[in-house]
Amino acid sequence: MPRRSSPAPAGRDPFGELGAKRALPPGLLRRFRDRVLVMTTDRCFKRCPHCTRAFILGRAPVVDTPERLAACVDFVRRHREVRDVLLSGGDVLTLSDREVMRFVNAFAALDQVEVVRICTRAPVDAPERVTARLARLLGRSKKVWANIHVNTAAEARKAAPAAARLVEAGVPVSSQTVLLKGVNDTPAKMLALLRALSAARIRPYYVFQCDPVAGVSERFAVPLARAREIEEWCAARIGGLALPRFVADVPGASRKVPIERL
Numbered sequence: 113m114p115r116r117s118s119p120a121p122a123g124r125d126p127f128g129e130l131g132a133k134r135a136l137p138p139g140l141l142r143r144f145r146d147r148v149l150v151m152t153t154d155r156c157f158k159r160c161p162h163c164t165r166a167f168i169l170g171r172a173p174v175v176d177t178p179e180r181l182a183a184c185v186d187f188v189r190r191h192r193e194v195r196d197v198l199l200s201g202g203d204v205l206t207l208s209d210r211e212v213m214r215f216v217n218a219f220a221a222l223d224q225v226e227v228v229r230i231c232t233r234a235p236v237d238a239p240e241r242v243t244a245r246l247a248r249l250l251g252r253s254k255k256v257w258a259n260i261h262v263n264t265a266a267e268a269r270k271a272a273p274a275a276a277r278l279v280e281a282g283v284p285v286s287s288q289t290v291l292l293k294g295v296n297d298t299p300a301k302m303l304a305l306l307r308a309l310s311a312a313r314i315r316p317y318y319v320f321q322c323d324p325v326a327g328v329s330e331r332f333a334v335p336l337a338r339a340r341e342i343e344e345w346c347a348a349r350i351g352g353l354a355l356p357r358f359v360a361d362v363p364g365a366s367r368k369v370p371i372e373r374l
């Protein structure tokens with residue numbers, strides 16, 4: 113799932129995901145010490161017009177064999193500082209329940225892993241995919257969190273029933289949003305989104321600057337000054353529980369960078 117606006121020049125693979133991944137097994141990405149991202153698939157429910165991973169999808173390897181999954185699990189087992197495993201792609205919920213749970217159970221079985229994150233737009237683009245059965249299966253693991261990509265208040269309201277199934281099954285639900293020109297780049301639209309997320313029991317987590325990806329950032333990136341203005345305006349009108357962190361993914365940075373530091 114996507115991100116930010118400046119200062120790096122736009123490229124098609126700003127985070128080097130297609131580069132030879134050195135000691136990493138195929139389909140595993142690692143940019144931060146305590147987290148890894150598993151490319152479970154290159155499919156999504158719909159192609160988002162602002163997708164900054166479009167160039168990557170279909171080119172980067174995915175974990176589509178038992179051998180590749182075993183290699184990823186073995187890597188995490190040998191790197192005990194990894195405590196958070198993101199199941200992403202693409203969208204992991206385009207896979208069957210059985211395949212999803214194969215990923216979840218494989219990583220959740222490792223003692224050191226505290227969180228297995230389902231990164232998805234299913235509650236927005238295919239809410240029927242989040243069945244009560246799937247929610248129960250995810251909740252049973254006790255380690256699964258769901259992180260939903262939601263960009264507008266209308267999308268948050270659409271996601272609400274699926275989010276409710278997850279919450280009621282014991283799966284914490286949070287959101288990530290991309291700040292997009294012409295979509296959610298006014299204070300009023302952002303505040304409406306944050307309120308709709310809270311009403312749906314989806315904890316607003318991050319608002320990302322659009323990633324510096326050629327062909328996308330020119331169309332959708334919001335200037336930093338405007339992003340700061342939106343953040344300030346919302347912070348003055350909504351409680352901390354509903355206020356996400358406004359950040360950018362900066363190539364080479366050791367963390368997500370708060371926009372006030374850019």
Ligand code: SF4
Nearest residue numbers: 113156159160163202
């Ligand atoms: S869900 Fe994420 S990866 Fe898939 S098309 Fe949308 S932005 Fe791209």
